[in-house]
Amino acid sequence: MGHTAQLERLLERYPALSVCREDMERTYEALKSSFEKGGRLLVCGNGGSCADSEHIVGELMKEFAVRRPLSGEMREKLRRCSPEYGAFLGEHLQGSLPAISLTGNPALSTAYANDAVPELVFAQQTYGYGDENSALLGISTSGNSKNIIYAVETAKAMGMVTVGLTGRSGGRMKELCDLCIRVPADSTPDIQELHLPVYHTLCRMLEEAFFNEMPGGN
Numbered sequence: 587m588g589h590t591a592q593l594e595r596l597l598e599r600y601p602a603l604s605v606c607r608e609d610m611e612r613t614y615e616a617l618k619s620s621f622e623k624g625g626r627l628l629v630c631g632n633g634g635s636c637a638d639s640e641h642i643v644g645e646l647m648k649e650f651a652v653r654r655p656l657s658g659e660m661r662e663k664l665r666r667c668s669p670e671y672g673a674f675l676g677e678h679l680q681g682s683l684p685a686i687s688l689t690g691n692p693a694l695s696t697a698y699a700n701d702a703v704p705e706l707v708f709a710q711q712t713y714g715y716g717d718e719n720s721a722l723l724g725i726s727t728s729g730n731s732k733n734i735i736y737a738v739e740t741a742k743a744m745g746m747v748t749v750g751l752t753g754r755s756g757g758r759m760k761e762l763c764d765l766c767i768r769v770p771a772d773s774t775p776d777i778q779e780l781h782l783p784v785y786h787t788l789c790r791m792l793e794e795a796f797f798n799e800m801p802g803g804n
Contacts (some may be wrong), residue, residue, distance in 0.1 A: 589614060589791035596787040602770050606784065609767045614791045616721065616747045616765060621796065623719040626684040630708040630737055634778045636689040638725055638751075640787065645789040646683040654681030654797045681729030681797050686715055688737070708737035718745035726750070727777040729757020729766075738762050751785065753777040 593611065599602050617627060627646065629639040648654075656664075661676035668675065683733075688711040698707045712722055722741040724734040729752035738759065741748050750759035750766040760766050768778035 589794055592787055592790045592794065596783055600783055603780065603784065606769055607726050608765050610784065610788065613765045613767060614788060614795075616662050616749065617788070617792060618755070620719060620721040621683055621746055621792070625717065625721060626686060626715065626735060627721050628686050628688055628710075628712055628715055628737075628741075629723045629725070630734060632731055632733065634774070635725035635727065635751075635781075638778070639687045639689045639723075639779055641782075642723070642785050642789060643685040643687045645786070646685040646792065648682065648769030650679050650789055650793050652793050652797050654736040654793075656681065656713050657674060683690060683796060686711075688712065688715075705733045706736055709740040712740045712746075713739045713744070716741055716744050721747040721749060723749045723751060724759065724763070725752070725781065726757065726759060727753050727774045729753065729755060729759040729768075735762065749756070751781055762775050 593607065597607065613762055616776035620627065629642050631639045648688070656676055656679055661672075664676045664679075688708045691711070694711070698704070698710055702710070704729050707769075708724075716722065722737060724731075724738050726734045729750060735758055738748050738750070739762065742762070748763045748765070750763035752759050752766065752768055754768055754770055754772055756766055756768045760768065767784060769777055769784060771777045
């Protein structure tokens with residue numbers, strides 16, 4: 587199933603998300619281009635959106651719904667490097683789309699909150715991890731979360747692609763982000779319920795762009 591078919595499947599199941607079609611297509615193309623250039627995806631959010639950030643990274647860094655066997659070249663490198671464990675590693679490691687959740691790292695985040703400006707914890711990591719080939723995905727149901735806004739502004743200054751995932755109004759992220767997916771809902775729980783199928787579909791679209799379609803995943 588190609589990326590267009592994945593998008594059609596989403597819209598068949600969630601017709602209300604038809605208003606997001608163009609922004610999802612543009613986001614897919616932008617993230618695909620970023621990964622093709624060797625970039626990574628940085629993801630951040632607060633509360634339930636923090637959990638969504640971790641969820642997205644989990645789907646990108648390992649098999650989601652498509653098998654991701656290592657290339658023969660990488661398997662051979664592992665065998666040469668480790669006669670004892672190389673074959674095992676080559677058999678069980680999986681292809682990966684590099685993504686980092688900025689919501690983890692409790693030692694860093696608590697130290698930064700204590701020693702510096704707490705609201706800049708995502709911006710600091712964006713500055714440390716990001717580069718012009720990478721992208722930032724900020725998740726905020728209001729579109730106005732200050733720590734997300736600061737990260738977006740930092741990413742833009744670094745030449746990164748900035749993507750917002752938010753609610754109907756879009757808040758400030760609507761104007762600040764290069765791309766903004768605004769699901770058609772207004773209350774936080776309703777927005778978060780629609781965020782999940784959106785990012786699941788984007789992860790599926792990206793996975794199928796980079797890996798052969800072989801049944802597998804979790």
